[in-house]
Structures are given as structure tokens and as C-alpha cells.
Amino acid sequence: MGIHLYLPIAGVSISAFALLGIGIIVGLISGLFGVGGGFLLTPLLIMMGIPPTIAAASDSNQIVAATTSGTYAHWRLGNVDIKLGLLLLVGGFFGSSIGVEIIKMLRRVGNADFLIKICYVVILGVVGSYMFMESLNSLKSRPFRKEKAKPVVTGRFEKFSGILPLKINFEKSGVTMSVFLPVIIGFIIGMLAAIMGLGGGFIMVPALIYLLRIPMHVVVGTNLFQEIFLCINVTFMQASLNHTVDFILALVLLLGSTIGAQFGARLSHRLKADQLKILLATIILFVMSDMLIRLISKPETILSIKGAF
Amino acid sequence: MEFTKKLTIPTLLFSVLYLIYPAVPVLYARDSTTVQNMKLQVQPGEIKISGFYHGSKFNVEIFVPAHYEIAVKFAGKPTTIVLERKGRKGIFWLNVDEITLKNTPQAYMLFFSEKLSDMAPKDTILSLGLGYDALSRQIEGTGGQIEKREMLTEFFRFKEKSKLYHISNEMLQPENSSDPFERYSFLIPVNSAMPVGEYQVVVYFFKDGKCAKKLSDTLTIQKVGFVKFVFDMALEHAALYGVLAILIAVVAGFSIGILFNFLKKK
Known part of the structure; x- marks a missing residue:
């Protein structure tokens, strides 16, 4: 298809238009839902023939651009809660460090890739199904009501959050909670994201919505803000230690994704929160189904280069 | 009478x-x-990988006496490769073991003017390293709860799928059969995923079931220009490369953001 680009680190040649197109679609999703889009982009790049380790590392490089562009757009719209984002980030850094150690241990034990994939399927399945059903019910029962900030969820989680000290007010999000709550959530998601090799936006977004009851539009901007720093860290580590960042690949993807992110951020304001959630849930469930089918259907060849996902 | x-x-x-x-x-x-x-000519002798490289082809030209048959082998350097083998466990397909294969050529392609079995006895063909049976003798495999033969069959299928191994089904046809020489000229495809390095093109001339002569030429695949610059930098100045990649991503993200904001205002 048209012009082909040779990717120096990946060592393969790919259609420039196909890469650009994928970048635009993922950027649109990123701007629309406030996720980095790695959960979608990495499998797509692998399907195009890019080695998995290079796909994941270069993906984090382009997410830096997409999230910067998306954050800028959301910041201008007043959707970024910097206080909340920084606390999530603190937890995220500690969590991801522990996650890296866990994955090392899993690899020593063997079949770490299978465990990661199962982890993906379960988390994506639970998050996607819950989001889909909840938003569908919400759309059916109150189609014209606008979303408002609600207090932190009721039940066990509320009891737990109630006993945590150092409560502060997050004006932008319209909630009051302990500083430890976003740190703990950041920690858990950072750990899961490191194990699964992603930015973790697709877990973070539902967690902020359902656990902390942050308004959808603030969730989107705030998650993008904290993902910039997480992906900067991953890009640097991957480039300096593993030499797996393909800058040319990232550059073409980021060209598409930054443009897509701008359209996504604007589109997110035109759609209702429940419509956004249903769309994201559908994408999450689609990726989960694809992963599950690959796990249970016979592969074309039973051999793969070690390290392939 | x-x-x-x-x-x-x-x-x-x-x-x-x-x-x-x-x-x-x-x-x-x-x-x-x-x-x-007898003559063998490989043209071009060098394939340069630049920014818009999408694989290539090179021409092989062989002059051979009319009553000779030929086999042409294109092979890369032998390397060690570590593979993971999938197997069924319950309803899932997951990696069941690890296989290390030594002496596997990076690429291996074979073309011939007549069936190998008709050109020379099996032992001769095997000793010349022609065909997958000969490769199977050369490759050493360790690890994996699988028979070597089955393992190599899967390996050859895997490499063929990657377009790095190929044994031609079509016989080479001479272009000009005027006595005393025949001229063979054909193109060998080079997949864009073929690693950089030196590759050997070897032509074996067969007559009366024996290999009468062997000629070889070299094909070099190398990265040039910006592709080489980026590749070398990523390896030799990894930290600087990482910082630059991040800076460019941040600047690009902001620039696009500002540009869109400016366009919106207009």
C-alpha cells in the first residue's frame, strides 16, 4: 500500500499510510477516553509484523506525544486535576517498580506470557462487561440527565476510604478524600500495568470513575496527564537498557495519534458520559475477545522467536 | 554374401x-x-537499506555448458536461534518449552534446473548441503520435548512463513540454449525482514551424477544513511537516543496541541 518505511530498530518495512491510519485511530480513542491506547496499539503493531518487544516500547514513546497533545487539549478545557494526577503518579511509580520485579519472578517460574494474557482477559472482561452493563442501564433509565460528581462509592470501599487519614478536597474533581486513596489506586494499577506491559489507562479510567466517582471528563484529562510521566519513564528505560524503541515507528504513529487525540478530545465533549463509557467498553470487550480467541485457537505455526508475545 | x-x-x-x-x-x-x-554473476552485489526500503531483488546470471544441470543456493551465515514451542494444555495454546537451534542459516533459498534427486545421488546432494534434509543434518537442536525431525519440520515451516527460507518448486529454464553455453538469468527476492550481513550465492554444476564445479559470489545487505544513523545511535548512545525520542515526542505533542488551538481560534 503506497509508500513503505523501513523501521531501523524493528528491521521491517511497513506501509506509511497504514501506520499513520492506525496512529490516527488510536489517537482518537486516546483523546476520547483519556487512555494511552497501548492496549489496542501494541496488538495491532504485532499483527502488522513488528516484533512484540519493539512494538510495546515504541508504543510507549508515541503515547508520550499523544498524551501530551491530549493533556494540553483537556487542560485548556479545564479537565485536568493536577493534584489528583500527581498523587496517582506517586503510587504508580512505586507500583510499577514492584510490578517489574513480579514479572521477573514470573518469567523465572515459566509461562509468564500465558499468565499475563490470562490477566488481560480477566481484567478486560470484568472491566468491559461492568462498564457496558452499567452505562447501558444508565442510558435506558435516564437518557437526558447530565453526569454530576458523586461522593466516593458506597459499601466496603467507602468504609475503607473513610478510615484513611489526611483528607483533602480535590476542587477540580469535586470530591474530598484521603491522599492515600489515589496513591493506593495508582500503586495497584501501576503494578498491574507493569506486569501487563502497558500504561494502564484502560484500568485507571474505570477505577477513577467507579471507585473515586470522579466526573468522566476530569478522569480523561487527569489520566492523560499522569500517563505522560509513566510513559516517559518506560521509554527511557526501554531505550537505554533494551534498545527496543524504534524512533521512526514512534514518529509516524505520533504524527497520526497527536492529530487523532485533538479530534478525540473535542468529540468527547459532544458525547454524553454514558455514550463514551459504552464505546470504551465495546472496544475493551473486542480486544478481550480477540485475545481469548488467540489463546484457544490453534496457531498457524507452533514456533515463535523467544520473547514474542 | x-x-x-x-x-x-x-x-x-x-x-x-x-x-x-x-x-x-x-x-x-x-x-x-x-x-x-562457466560463469556466475550476482547483480547488484550490495543491497542498501535506506528510509523507503521495502525489500529488494537481485539478479543471478549463470553461464553453463548445454549438457550440465545447475543448483543455486542462497544462504546467510549460520546463527543460533532460541524458539518457544506452543502446545495445547486444556483449552489453551501456551508455550510448553524452549528450543535452541544452532547452525541455522539466517536465510536459505534453493533453485535448480532439474530435480535434485535426478541430478546426483542422495549422498552427493546431502554432502553439498542442498535441501532441507541436508540442513537437518547441519542443524543442532537442544531442548524441547519433541523429536528432532518434527521440530525441524516446524522450524522450516516457520522460516518459510517469514519468507526467509524457500525451496523452489519450479525448475530454472535457460534463456538462451545456443550451443555450447546456456544462459540462466533469474531474480531472487530479498524480504525486507532479511537481516543485514553477507550472504553467499553458490551455484553447483552437475554432470553425470557428479558435481563438476562450484562457483560462489557474495551479496551484502547493509543499512545506509539515516537508517544507519538511527540504528547506530540507538545502540551506541542509548541514553541520549532515549532522551531525544522523549523530547521529540513531547515537542510534537505540544506543537500539534498549540496548532489545533490556533486553528480553532481562527
Whole structure:
């Protein structure tokens, strides 16, 4: 298809238009839902023939651009809660460090890739199904009501959050909670994201919505803000230690994704929160189904280069 | 009548021998000359990988005496490769073991003018490293709860899928069969995923079930220009490369953001 680009680190040649197109679609999703889009982009790049380790590392490089562009757009719209984002980030850094150690241990034990994939399927399945059903019910029962900030969820989680000290007010999000709550959530998601090799936006977004009851539009901007720093860290580590960042690949993807992110951020304001959630849930469930089918259907060849996902 | 018969047969034999005798040394000399004049030419001898590289092709030209058959082997350096093998466990397909294969050529392609089995005995073909059976002898495999033969069959299928291994099903046809030489000219495809390095093109000339001669030429695949610059930088100045990649991503993200904001205002 048209012009082909040779990717120096990946060592393969790919259609420039196909890469650009994928970048635009993922950027649109990123701007629309406030996720980095790695959960979608990495499998797509692998399907195009890019080695998995290079796909994941270069993906984090382009997410830096997409999230910067998306954050800028959301910041201008007043959707970024910097206080909340920084606390999530603190937890995220500690969590991801522990996650890296866990994955090392899993690899020593063997079949770490299978465990990661199962982890993906379960988390994506639970998050996607819950989001889909909840938003569908919400759309059916109150189609014209606008979303408002609600207090932190009721039940066990509320009891737990109630006993945590150092409560502060997050004006932008319209909630009051302990500083430890976003740190703990950041920690858990950072750990899961490191194990699964992603930015973790697709877990973070539902967690902020359902656990902390942050308004959808603030969730989107705030998650993008904290993902910039997480992906900067991953890009640097991957480039300096593993030499797996393909800058040319990232550059073409980021060209598409930054443009897509701008359209996504604007589109997110035109759609209702429940419509956004249903769309994201559908994408999450689609990726989960694809992963599950690959796990249970016979592969074309039973051999793969070690390290392939 | 009988006398005439007796006279005619030896006379005829003698006459034939007499007639061809002067030609024998000439034929012999011509044969040795033709062996000397067999030619292999690989063009271009170098493939440069630049920014818009999407695989390539190179031309192989062979001059061969009319009564010879040829086999052409294109092979990369032998390397060690570590593979993971999937197997069914319950309802899932997951990696069941790890296989290390030594002496596997990076690429391996074979083309011939006649079936290998018709050109020479099996032992000769195997000793020349022609075909997957010969490769199977050369490759050493360790690890994996699988028979070597089955493991290698899967390995060859895996490499063929990656377009790095290929054994042609079509026989090479000479373009010009004017005596005493035939000219073979054909293109060998180079997949964009073929690693940089030196590759050998070897042509084996067969006659009467024996390999009469072997000629070889080299094809080099190398990165040039910006592609080489980026590749070298990523390896030799990894930290700087990482910082630059991040800076460019941040600047690009902001620039696009500002540009869109500006366009919106307008």
C-alpha cells in the first residue's frame, strides 16, 4: 500500500499510510477516553509484523506525544486535576517498580506470557462487561440527565476510604478524600500495568470513575496527564537498557495519534458520559475477545522467536 | 554374401572410429574449456537499506555448458536461534518449552534446473548441503520435548512463513540454449525482514551424477544513511537516543496541541 518505511530498530518495512491510519485511530480513542491506547496499539503493531518487544516500547514513546497533545487539549478545557494526577503518579511509580520485579519472578517460574494474557482477559472482561452493563442501564433509565460528581462509592470501599487519614478536597474533581486513596489506586494499577506491559489507562479510567466517582471528563484529562510521566519513564528505560524503541515507528504513529487525540478530545465533549463509557467498553470487550480467541485457537505455526508475545 | 557382411561390419566400425578420432581430443579440450568458462554473476552485489526500503531483488546470471544441470543456493551465515514451542494444555495454546537451534542459516533459498534427486545421488546432494534434509543434518537442536525431525519440520515451516527460507518448486529454464553455453538469468527476492550481513550465492554444476564445479559470489545487505544513523545511535548512545525520542515526542505533542488551538481560534 503506497509508500513503505523501513523501521531501523524493528528491521521491517511497513506501509506509511497504514501506520499513520492506525496512529490516527488510536489517537482518537486516546483523546476520547483519556487512555494511552497501548492496549489496542501494541496488538495491532504485532499483527502488522513488528516484533512484540519493539512494538510495546515504541508504543510507549508515541503515547508520550499523544498524551501530551491530549493533556494540553483537556487542560485548556479545564479537565485536568493536577493534584489528583500527581498523587496517582506517586503510587504508580512505586507500583510499577514492584510490578517489574513480579514479572521477573514470573518469567523465572515459566509461562509468564500465558499468565499475563490470562490477566488481560480477566481484567478486560470484568472491566468491559461492568462498564457496558452499567452505562447501558444508565442510558435506558435516564437518557437526558447530565453526569454530576458523586461522593466516593458506597459499601466496603467507602468504609475503607473513610478510615484513611489526611483528607483533602480535590476542587477540580469535586470530591474530598484521603491522599492515600489515589496513591493506593495508582500503586495497584501501576503494578498491574507493569506486569501487563502497558500504561494502564484502560484500568485507571474505570477505577477513577467507579471507585473515586470522579466526573468522566476530569478522569480523561487527569489520566492523560499522569500517563505522560509513566510513559516517559518506560521509554527511557526501554531505550537505554533494551534498545527496543524504534524512533521512526514512534514518529509516524505520533504524527497520526497527536492529530487523532485533538479530534478525540473535542468529540468527547459532544458525547454524553454514558455514550463514551459504552464505546470504551465495546472496544475493551473486542480486544478481550480477540485475545481469548488467540489463546484457544490453534496457531498457524507452533514456533515463535523467544520473547514474542 | 556372407563375406560381404564380414567385411562390412569391421569396415564400418573402423570407418566410424577413424572419423571421430580427430574429434575426441577436440571434444575433451572443449569440455575442459567450457568448465573453465562457466560463469556466475550476482547483480547488484550490495543491497542498501535506506528510509523507503521495502525489500529488494537481485539478479543471478549463470553461464553453463548445454549438457550440465545447475543448483543455486542462497544462504546467510549460520546463527543460533532460541524458539518457544506452543502446545495445547486444556483449552489453551501456551508455550510448553524452549528450543535452541544452532547452525541455522539466517536465510536459505534453493533453485535448480532439474530435480535434485535426478541430478546426483542422495549422498552427493546431502554432502553439498542442498535441501532441507541436508540442513537437518547441519542443524543442532537442544531442548524441547519433541523429536528432532518434527521440530525441524516446524522450524522450516516457520522460516518459510517469514519468507526467509524457500525451496523452489519450479525448475530454472535457460534463456538462451545456443550451443555450447546456456544462459540462466533469474531474480531472487530479498524480504525486507532479511537481516543485514553477507550472504553467499553458490551455484553447483552437475554432470553425470557428479558435481563438476562450484562457483560462489557474495551479496551484502547493509543499512545506509539515516537508517544507519538511527540504528547506530540507538545502540551506541542509548541514553541520549532515549532522551531525544522523549523530547521529540513531547515537542510534537505540544506543537500539534498549540496548532489545533490556533486553528480553532481562527
